[in-house]
Amino acid sequence: MPKKTKREMIACITGHETYWLMNSWNGLTGYSRCIKVHRLPLTNEEMDRAFESIGDENLCEDLWEGLRLLIEDFKNETGISVYTNGRSGGYIVMESRLNSRIRDGFPVRSEEELREISYEEVKEIFLTLKRFDQLFDDMVRVLKTTAAWK
Numbered sequence: 001m002p003k004k005t006k007r008e009m010i011a012c013i014t015g016h017e018t019y020w021l022m023n024s025w026n027g028l029t030g031y032s033r034c035i036k037v038h039r040l041p042l043t044n045e046e047m048d049r050a051f052e053s054i055g056d057e058n059l060c061e062d063l064w065e066g067l068r069l070l071i072e073d074f075k076n077e078t079g080i081s082v083y084t085n086g087r088s089g090g091y092i093v094m095e096s097r098l099n100s101r102i103r104d105g106f107p108v109r110s111e112e113e114l115r116e117i118s119y120e121e122v123k124e125i126f127l128t129l130k131r132f133d134q135l136f137d138d139m140v141r142v143l144k145t146t147a148a149w150k
Contacts, residue, residue: 030093036090070138083095094106096108106128
C-alpha cells in the first residue's frame with residue numbers, strides 16, 4: 001500500500017461512520033459500522049440464509065460466539081472495546097472516552113484536532129480504524145460461514 005499523506009488519512013478518518021454511544025443525550029459518539037443484515041454486503045441468497053440462521057437458536061448461538069471471539073481479539077490487539085448499539089443492536093461501535101480517567105476508548109476526532117497532531121498520531125488513528133473495518137469484514141465472513149451451515 002502506498003504511503004498515504006496526512007491529508008488523505010484525515011479525510012478517511014473524518015469520513016468514517018460514527019454512531020451514538022449509549023444514548024444520544026450524552027452527545028458521545030464512537031466510530032461505527034452498521035451490522036444490520038439487510039445493509040450488509042450479501043447476495044440475496046446469503047441474506048435469506050443469514051435471516052434463517054438468526055432464527056435458528058443453535059446457529060444463532062454459534063454466530064454470536066464467533067462474533068464475540070472476533071471482538072475479543074480486536075480488544076486484545078488494540079485495547080479498545082467494541083459494543084453493539086442501537087435499538088436492535090444494529091451497529092458495532094468503538095468505545096469512546098467519557099473523560100480522561102477512563103483508559104478504554106478511542107475518541108472521535110474532528111478534522112481540526114487531527115490537523116493539529118503529528119503525522120504519526122494520525123497514522124495510528126487511521127490504522128486503528130482500518131483494523132476496525134477489518135473486524136467488520138471478518139464479522140460478515142463469520143455470518144456467511146454460519147449461514148452456509150443452514
